[in-house]
Structures are given as structure tokens and as C-alpha cells.
Amino acid sequence: MLQRSSVVNTMKVTSASFASTIQLGDSRIINGFSRALAVQREADMFYGKEGNFSNYPxxxxxxxxxxxxxxxxxxxxxxxxxxxxxxxxxxxxxSSAILHVGNSDTVSLEARVKHIRQLFHTEDEQ
Known part of the structure; x- marks a missing residue:
């Protein structure tokens, strides 16, 4: 792998989260992996079994x-x-984003998000 120096005069990142990577300089391998369940409900109800990724193919x-x-x-x-x-x-x-200044041999990034909406049913819909 080619080696070079990485020089950044000014950098401002306000927020980096959920398997995000900030890499200044060379790297051999970068792997980013993120998974999330995004549940949107009309009422704050918790059933106690939320968050089991194996329930979703x-x-x-x-x-x-x-x-x-x-x-x-x-x-x-x-x-x-x-x-x-x-x-x-x-x-x-x-969600597995990357900011990279430098060389890299292998980069693999994966983000999987399941969005679920749980809304109340009206009597007309049933």
C-alpha cells in the first residue's frame, strides 16, 4: 500500500454516531457495520420484547x-x-459513515435499518 502523509488544517465534525469512522492517515482495512430498528408509534407503549434483530429476515x-x-x-x-x-x-x-483522508486497501460498510410504524386503527379500518 502506498504510504503518504495526510495533513488537514481544520476539521469540524459536529456529530459522529452509530459505527461512523473518522480516519486521518493510511489504513489497511476499514469495516463499518450498523443495524437499527426504527419504531414509530402513536403512543408510548413498550411490550418488553422489542429489539430482537433475529425476528426480521x-x-x-x-x-x-x-x-x-x-x-x-x-x-x-x-x-x-x-x-x-x-x-x-x-x-x-x-450509520456506518466514513470520513477518511489517506489511503486504504479494503473498505466495507454496511447499514441495515428496519422502519416500523405502529398506528392505532380506527373502527372504519377494521
Missing amino acids: LFSEPIPLLPITERLTITTHNPLPIIKVNTISILAMS
Whole structure:
């Protein structure tokens, strides 16, 4: 892996959460993984068994990774071994997001979110 120095003059990240990564400099492997149940209810009711990811196939289904079949030709010319960034300003990062200044060999990021709405039924709907 090519090694360079990473220089950032100013960086402001207000919020980074849920498996987000801030990486300055080179890295060999970056893995980010986040899963969430987002339940929206009309009333604050808790049944005691919320949050079991195994109840939802979404969280266990394999993600198909298609092979790259195109022929790639890359020519790189780096006269100076330095990455310079003046200013980075980020309001929010979430759910396996990445801010990376530098080189990386392998990057794998995954975020799975199940949104559930539990609304009251009116008598007309039943």
C-alpha cells in the first residue's frame, strides 16, 4: 500500500454516531457495520420484547456482491507523498459513515435499518 502523509488544517465534525469512522492517515482495512430498528408509534407503549434483530429476515439476508468484470487500467502519478486538505466541515455522520483522508486497501460498510410504524386503527379500518 502506498504510504503518504495526510495533513488537514481544520476539521469540524459536529456529530459522529452509530459505527461512523473518522480516519486521518493510511489504513489497511476499514469495516463499518450498523443495524437499527426504527419504531414509530402513536403512543408510548413498550411490550418488553422489542429489539430482537433475529425476528426480521432483513438483518440476516446476505448482501449480494457482484464481481467486477470490467477490465481496469489505472495509471497513478504522485510526485509528492502528501495529501493536503484545507478545511473539512461536517454537520453529522451516522450509520456506518466514513470520513477518511489517506489511503486504504479494503473498505466495507454496511447499514441495515428496519422502519416500523405502529398506528392505532380506527373502527372504519377494521
